[in-house]
Amino acid sequence: MLIRDLPYADPGVPxxxxxxxxxxxxxxxxLRGQAKSLAWGTLHMASVASIPVAVGLAVQAVVDRSGERLALAAALLALIGVGATVGDTMLHRTAVSNWITAAARVQQLLARRTSALGATLTQRVAAGEVVAVSTGDIEKxxxxxxxxxRFSAGVLVALCVCAGLIAYEPELGLLVAAGLLLLIAVVLPMLPRATRRADLQREKAGRATELAADTVAGLRVLRGIGGEELFLERYRGxxxxxxxxxxxxxxxxxxIEAVQVALPGLLLIAVVWxxxxxxxxxxxxxxxxxxVYGAVTFLLFxxxxxxxxxxAYSFSRPSAARAARVLGLRRAVEGRGDGGAALVDPVAGDLHDPVAGLLAPAGRLTAVVCGDPDEAGRLAARLGGHDAGVEDGGSSGDGDGGDGNGGGGGDGAAVVRGSGAGTGRAGRGGTDAPGTARPAPPSVLLGGVPLDDVTLARARAAVLVQDKDPVLLSGTLRELLDVPASGRVPAHEALAAAQCGDVLDALRQGTPGLDGDPLEARVTERGRSLSGGQRQRLALARSLVTDPPVLVLDEPTSAVDxxxxARIADALRHVRAGRTTVVLTSSPLLLDRADHVVLVRDGRVAASGSHRELLGADPRYRAVVTRETDDELAEGTTHA
Structure with missing residues (x-):
């Protein structure tokens, strides 16, 4: 594999x-690249190891006053120099190619795993750890x-030199071999200790990186509560x-370096003596x-x-372990076949969740009210086609995976399976007894087709989930809105529907020299220059531009006035007309404009109807929507 051929068409299964x-x-x-490096490395090492032979011949020719043998030694030395130069140049070329292609392979695997897991990745692995793996760990x-x-070539040539010394001059050769064995006996026991210290250093560095990344991500909140000094002190520690x-x-x-200098030096003194x-x-x-002296000097190389x-191995081992952990995360339904041929017209199909008993009719705006925000997040993830967890392919023990909401395409939770004692259920209340396995819940159906039976690409094309905390990537606004889309909703219409007028003004002010198209305004990393409500509306505009057959929005207006x-609710009905839309919210303004409202409690549908019907007939619904306290709810029930 050459660097110019990157990226890999298929990086493989690690x-x-x-x-x-x-x-x-x-x-x-x-193997092919390593074989090339070994061959060129052997040529380079063998050439360098042959220099003492040519120098010895030249010295002896001078002692014997033989001009012919001196010229022969000079020619041999020139030939060796050419071999060493060519070998070193090509070794460097092939070795660096191996480095870059290996790093690129791991990078592609990480990108593929991140894409497959979606928002559920950070529910099992800290965002800072993902950053550490994707940057410094790949380099290691x-x-x-x-x-x-290079190590293999060095060891191979060193063994050959030792054997040659013993055959060339047995007494000095045996002395050199004994000295090298003593050096190995002293250095080898020190390497595990050095490796353990390097592992500890990498672990602490990874924790510091995670803490720094999480602190930067939450800096706005930390400043709001005056907690930046506390986290700064934590990072300082x-x-x-x-x-x-x-x-x-x-x-x-x-x-170790000192031992490798002192013992070979003593060996050289003994050989010369x-x-x-x-x-x-x-x-x-x-x-x-x-x-012999030159050969011993070469062995130091x-x-x-x-x-x-x-x-390299001591520093890369913990890095590889972290990378393996991230790459080992799996979705329980991964590897499914493309049963999506049956998903011919998702626009015409109802969205049904058998677990909650929720039915979102095709082409209508359905609002779902959940008293528990975490429950709403799990439901949003399930409606995207999967549960809100992932399977850890490399861990063992009880699977007690975390909960969370799916996002960015509806990739959500799966069964957390370990290779050890038992199996747990993510987001379903604890773990099973050792040795038992709890089956995965039934899949969400779209038009009667289980989403678990279609490929991930088809599921994401059919259902888009926007979670509570959507991510805005840096770049121009045009690039942010350049997403796979049907083309039915242009960018300007989506921005208007999401009420992004003040967002465009803020982005214009933050982009010096911008006089023309507002879509050329720049969005900072994660939209940090914008308020929470502005980021929320910009993410909503992106979802509207995508115009998926089914759009699931989890609290899309929680940060706006x-x-x-109210204007967003009216525009949402207009833009999404004829499309299936599910909004998880407790906002009366959105609920009043929904075609159908569903109340979900304890993971099951408890009531359904219009907003006004439920507000008057169901005290549980009224308690969630009007934020009544338990005492107020009990008092109202008594008067009734």
Missing amino acids: DVRSGPRLLLWLGRRQ IGWCVESVS ASQEVRRAAVRTARMWAL HGTGLAMDGRISVGELTT PLRLVQEFAM SHTE
């Missing part, structure tokens, strides 16, 4: 059982993959822990002594590569 297994899988996927993984070929762990790790690697005695006794020539690989909310 082995996510553990971090080392993921690294091994990446290595197997690059690529470093490990890249260093394998986490940062100091990372610093102390990094110092301890550096001390360990410095000790003993070799000089042999030369003075006439048992070896000066050229042979020079060759592969030792450096061994240290580099140990460092009543006058704006």
Whole structure:
């Protein structure tokens, strides 16, 4: 695989059982590239290892006053120089290619997993951890993959040099071999300790990154409650822990470095001392002594590569473990076939949730009232086609997955299955007894077709879920609204329906030099320059532009004033005319304009009708909509 051929058409199915297994899988996927690097690395190392032979021949030629042999040694040295140069150049090229292609493969896998999980990803993994995996961890993984070929070439050539020394000059060769064995015996026990310290450093760095990302994401709220100093102190403490762990790790690697300098130095002294005695006794020539000395000096180079690989592996192992954890998250219905051929006309089909007993008639605006916001989020996710959880493909033990709401296309919860004692149900109240498995609930039906039986792409094309906290990506407003759409609702109409006039004014002011099309105004990251209500309306406009057959909105106007909310409610009926729309809300303004209103309590439909009918006939509905307290509700029931 060449860099110019990226991205991969298919990055493959990774082995996510553990971090080392993921690294091994990446290595197997690059066998051709690793073989090229090993070949060029062997050429480079062998050329460098041959330099002492040419130098020894040249020294002996000078001693013997042989011009012919000196010229031969010079030619050999020139040939070796060409081999070393070519080998080093191509080794660097192929090794960096392995690094980049491995990192690109992991990046594609992460992007594919993030796309498949949708908003449920951050319900199982902190957003900061996802950021850490997608940035620094990928680099560490690529470093490990890249260093394998150079490490393998160094070890191979080092073994050959040791064998050659023993055959060339047995006494000095055995002395060198004994010295290297002593060095290995001293250094190897130190590597696990250094690896553990590196693991601890990476873990603390990951926590600090998560804390920083979460703090930045909630900075507006923290300032509102005066909590920024508290979180700053927390981050300062986490940062100091990372610093102390990094110092301890550096001390360990410095000790290993010192041992790798001191012991080979003592070995060189011993070789020169003993070799000089042999030369003075006439048992070896000066050229042979020079060759042995040069070979011992060369052996320090592969030792450096061994240290580099140990460092790369120690730093990449926790990174690979985190990546494997994210890549191991699965939806319970993943891998389904395309039964979506039956989903011919989703516009004409009713949306039905068998679990809650909810029926949203096709082409109508249905409002759903839930007393519990979390319950509303789970219902919104289910209406998107899936539950609000994910399956952890790499974990074991009791599956106690978290709850949450699906978003950005309705990818929601699945059964949380572990490979250990038992199986739990996400959002369904606890775990089962060990050894038992609770079946997944029946799928939501669209036009009589279970959404679990169609592919994820078809399910998302049919049903779009906008959750309570939609994300706005940075870029121009035109880019934000450039989403897969039917083309029925143009951008200007969607913005007008969502009452985004003041949003456009704010974006114009925040974009210096903008005099023309307001769609060229820039939106900052996550729309941080806008208020909560402005971000909410901009996200609603994006959903209206998409114009899906079925649109599920979870509290789309919770952050806007009543006058704006009334205008949005009227415009929503107009823009979504003939389309199926489900709004989860407790706003009387939206409820009064709905074609059909449903009250959901404890996960089941408790009542249905028009807003005015339910307001007068059902005290439970009235309590939620009018925000009556329990005492007021009891008093009203007594008077009735």
